[in-house]
Amino acid sequence: MWSRGVLLALLLTAGGARAEESPLGLGREATEAEVAAWDIDVRPDGQGLPEGRGTVEEGGLLYDDLCAACHGDFGEGAGRWAALAGGRGTLTHRDPLKTIGSYWPHLSTVFDYTRRAMPFHAPRSLTDDEAYAITAYVLYLNDLVEDEGFELSRANFMDFALPNAGGFIEDDRWSEPHYAPGLEPCMSDCLPGEAKVIGRARAVGVTPDGGGGFE
Amino acid sequence: MILPRKSFRLSRRRLLKGLAAGGVLGASSARAAEAPAEAPAGDPAILEPRPWSTSLGPGVEDGSYGVPAPQEAHVVRRTVPWLTADPAASVSFTPLHELDGIITPNGLCFERHHSGIAEVEPDGHRLMIHGLVGRPLIFTMRDLLRFPRESHVCFLECAANTGMEWRGAQLDGVQFTHGMLHCVEYVGVPLRHVLAEAGLRAGASWLLVEGADGAGMSRSLPLAKALEDCLIAFRMNGEALRPEQGYPLRLVVPGWEGNLWIKWLRRIEVGDAPWGQREETSRYTELLPDGRARRHSFEMEVKSVVTSPSPQAPVRHGKGPLVISGLAWSGAGRATRVDVSLDGGRDWRPARFSGPDLRFALRRFYLDAEWDGSEWLIQSRAMDEAGRIQPTRRQLQAARGVNSIYHNNAIQTWRLAPDGSLENVDVE
Numbered sequence: 001m002w003s004r005g006v007l008l009a010l011l012l013t014a015g016g017a018r019a020e021e022s023p024l025g026l027g028r029e030a031t032e033a034e035v036a037a038w039d040i041d042v043r044p045d046g047q048g049l050p051e052g053r054g055t056v057e058e059g060g061l062l063y064d065d066l067c068a069a070c071h072g073d074f075g076e077g078a079g080r081w082a083a084l085a086g087g088r089g090t091l092t093h094r095d096p097l098k099t100i101g102s103y104w105p106h107l108s109t110v111f112d113y114t115r116r117a118m119p120f121h122a123p124r125s126l127t128d129d130e131a132y133a134i135t136a137y138v139l140y141l142n143d144l145v146e147d148e149g150f151e152l153s154r155a156n157f158m159d160f161a162l163p164n165a166g167g168f169i170e171d172d173r174w175s176e177p178h179y180a181p182g183l184e185p186c187m188s189d190c191l192p193g194e195a196k197v198i199g200r201a202r203a204v205g206v207t208p209d210g211g212g213g214f215e
Numbered sequence: 216m217i218l219p220r221k222s223f224r225l226s227r228r229r230l231l232k233g234l235a236a237g238g239v240l241g242a243s244s245a246r247a248a249e250a251p252a253e254a255p256a257g258d259p260a261i262l263e264p265r266p267w268s269t270s271l272g273p274g275v276e277d278g279s280y281g282v283p284a285p286q287e288a289h290v291v292r293r294t295v296p297w298l299t300a301d302p303a304a305s306v307s308f309t310p311l312h313e314l315d316g317i318i319t320p321n322g323l324c325f326e327r328h329h330s331g332i333a334e335v336e337p338d339g340h341r342l343m344i345h346g347l348v349g350r351p352l353i354f355t356m357r358d359l360l361r362f363p364r365e366s367h368v369c370f371l372e373c374a375a376n377t378g379m380e381w382r383g384a385q386l387d388g389v390q391f392t393h394g395m396l397h398c399v400e401y402v403g404v405p406l407r408h409v410l411a412e413a414g415l416r417a418g419a420s421w422l423l424v425e426g427a428d429g430a431g432m433s434r435s436l437p438l439a440k441a442l443e444d445c446l447i448a449f450r451m452n453g454e455a456l457r458p459e460q461g462y463p464l465r466l467v468v469p470g471w472e473g474n475l476w477i478k479w480l481r482r483i484e485v486g487d488a489p490w491g492q493r494e495e496t497s498r499y500t501e502l503l504p505d506g507r508a509r510r511h512s513f514e515m516e517v518k519s520v521v522t523s524p525s526p527q528a529p530v531r532h533g534k535g536p537l538v539i540s541g542l543a544w545s546g547a548g549r550a551t552r553v554d555v556s557l558d559g560g561r562d563w564r565p566a567r568f569s570g571p572d573l574r575f576a577l578r579r580f581y582l583d584a585e586w587d588g589s590e591w592l593i594q595s596r597a598m599d600e601a602g603r604i605q606p607t608r609r610q611l612q613a614a615r616g617v618n619s620i621y622h623n624n625a626i627q628t629w630r631l632a633p634d635g636s637l638e639n640v641d642v643e
Contacts, residue, residue, distance in 0.1 A: 022350070022412040026358045030343055030351040038343055038482050041423055041433065044491040070300075080300035091506040096618055098497065103508070106491040113493040116431040120301070123330060123429040168500065171512040173622070176614040178606040185554055185596065185604050187563045195559025195592050197630060199383035199641030201526075207387040208295055 044106040053153035054133025056140045066119045075141040085141040101142030111135045303331035308394030312528040317577040319397035326459045330429030333479045337463040346485035349414025362404040368576040370398040370544045374472035374621040381617040384639040389525040398577040403448030406441045418487040427481040435489035469575035470546030471513040504616035515546035518624040519597035530635035539582040545599035552598040553580040559592030559642040591631040
C-alpha cells in the first residue's frame with residue numbers, strides 16, 4: 001500500500017510555509033480562465049453545477065432534434081443505442097434494462113455526461129441552459145417529473161434523487177466464498193464423474209470470421 | 216548406360232523402402248543423375264534452390280517503419296461488429312492466439328474508444344492539475360519530459376474482458392473471449408511527482424482523471440492508488456504511444472481495470488469525494504442477483520487462459536508432443552502458480568513458467584504435453600500472490616449471477632477434438 005509518509009510530505013509541501021515552491025519548479029500556474037474552460041465535472045453533491053435553467057418543454061424540443069434519432073422518441077433506445085428511460089423494477093430480472101430511471105444513482109451524472117459527451121457527433125456543443133433542459137426532459141421521460149412546465153435549475157437540482165440512488169455497494173469481491181483465505185488448489189478428483197460438455201460457442205454461432213481456425 | 220524401365224522402377228521402390236526405414240539415401244550417382252522430377256530424394260525446401268538464397272533482396276528501407284512479413288498478414292486485431300452501435304464507441308481485440316511471450320506488439324494492442332481516436336497535436340497538448348492543490352499547474356509535454364522517469368511492464372485488461380461469457384460459451388476464439396488484454400513496457404513519470412509539484416491540500420482523497428477526446432473520458436481514482444504506483448506514460452515498448460493508445464499521454468494504473476487508464480490525459484482534479492461519472496455508475500459497476508450493484512471494483516482478479524491451442528490456433532500436427540501455451544495475471548501483483556487440466560477440471564498438473572516474472576505484468580506458462588489423439592477438455596487455473604485461486608464459471612455464477620458484465624475471471628475450457636480442431640465449451 002501507499003505510504004502515509006508520501007501523502008504527508010505532499011500535504012506539507014502545500015500547507016506549509018513554502019506553499020509557493022514546487023520541488024522541481026516545473027510547469028506554470030494555471031489561470032482562472034484556463035481552469036474554468038476545462039473544469040466541466042459535476043459531482044453527486046452538486047459541486048460543479050453551473051448557473052443555468054431549462055424546462056421540460058424546452059428540453060423536449062432539443063431532445064427531439066438532437067437525441068431522439070439514437071435514443072428513441074421516448075428514451076427507449078433505437079437499435080443498439082442505449083435506452084435512457086424505462087426498465088424500472090427489472091434489475092432482478094433475467095434480462096435487466098439498466099437506464100437512468102432504473103439504474104443510475106445520481107442525477108448529476110446525467111447533466112455531467114450529457115454536457116460532456118453528447119450528442120455523440122458534437123460533444124461539448126450544448127449550453128448550460130440546454131443541458132439543464134435536457135436533464136429535465138430525461139426526468140420527464142422517466143416519469144420522475146410530470147409537469148411539462150417544470151424548470152430544472154442549479155437552485156432545485158439537489159432536490160432530485162434517482163430511484164436507484166441506494167442500489168450500490170462498495171467492492172466486496174474478496175468476501176466471496178471462492179476467495180476464502182487459505183484455500184489450496186485441488187489437484188486430483190476435483191469434480192465427480194467424467195466432464196460433460198453442456199454448452200458450445202459454435203451452437204450459439206455469433207463469432208465473427210477470421211483469425212485462423214481449422215479451415 | 217540406360218536402365219531398362221522395369222529395373223528403374225524396382226530400384227525406385229527399393230529406395231522408398233529405405234527412406235521409410237530411416238535408411239540413408241542411396242549413394243548411387245547414377246540414380247541421382249537420372250531421377251525424374253517427382254523422385255522424393257528429399258525435401259524440396261532443401262533440394263531446390265530458393266529465390267531468396269540465389270539473388271539479392273531489397274536493400275535497407277530508408278526512412279520507413281518496418282512491418283511484419285506479408286505471410287503474417289492474418290495477425291491482426293479483430294472486431295465483433297454486433298457488439299456496439301458505432302465503431303467510434305467500440306472495441307477491437309488482441310490476437311492472443313498468435314502471440315507468445317508476454318509483450319504485446321504496439322500495433323496489436325486491443326483498442327477501446329468512446330468517441331473515436333483523438334488525433335492530438337503534442338505541441339498543443341497540456342496537462343492541468345487543479346482542485347485541492349497548493350497551486351493549480353499546467354504542464355506541456357516538454358515539462359513532463361524533465362521529471363524523473365520510470366519504466367514498468369504492465370498488463371492492461373478491460374473490465375469487460377470475457378464479459379460475453381457470463382451465461383456460457385459464446386465466442387469461439389481466445390481473441391474474442393480474452394483479447395481485451397495487452398501487456399506493454401511503459402515509460403513515464405510517476406503521478407506522485409507531478410502531484411507533488413502542485414502540492415496537496417487537506418482533505419485530498421480522490422482524483423478525477425480526464426482525457427482530451429470527444430467523450431472527455433473521465434474516472435474517479437483513489438488518491439492512495441495514484442501515490443502508490445500510477446504512471447503518466449508517454450512511451451510504450453520504447454516508442455511514443457500509438458494514437459489509439461492515447462498519444463501523447465496516458466495514465467497507467469497497474470493491476471486496475473483498463474477504463475481507468477485514461478488516454479489523451481489532459482486534466483487531473485484533486486478532490487475529497489468521487490465524482491460519480493457515467494463510467495463508474497451506468498458502466499463499470501456489477502449488477503448482482505439481488506438487484507444491488509457493486510461499484511468501485513477497480514482491481515482485476517486472478518486469471519489465466521490457454522492461448523494455444525485454442526479455436527483459432529488448432530492442432531495441425533496430429534498426435535505426439537504438443538505445446539500448451541498460455542497467460543496468467545493478477546491485479547494483486549503476481550500470478551504465482553498455474554495448473555492445467557486436460558479432462559475438464561478433474562485432475563490438474565502444474566504448468567511451467569518461462570520468461571519475466573514482474574508485478575502487474577502478464578506471465579507466460581507452458582505445459583509440455585503428449586497428445587494421444589483423444590478428446591481433451593483443456594483448462595488453466597491461476598493462483599496469485601494474495602493466495603486467491605481463479606474460480607470456475609459455476610463458482611462465479613453462484614456468487615454473482617450472470618448480469619455482472621464486468622470482471623469475469625472464470626476458468627476457460629477449450630475442447631480439443633480428435634481431428635485437432637478446438638471449440639469454446641462449457642463443462643460440468
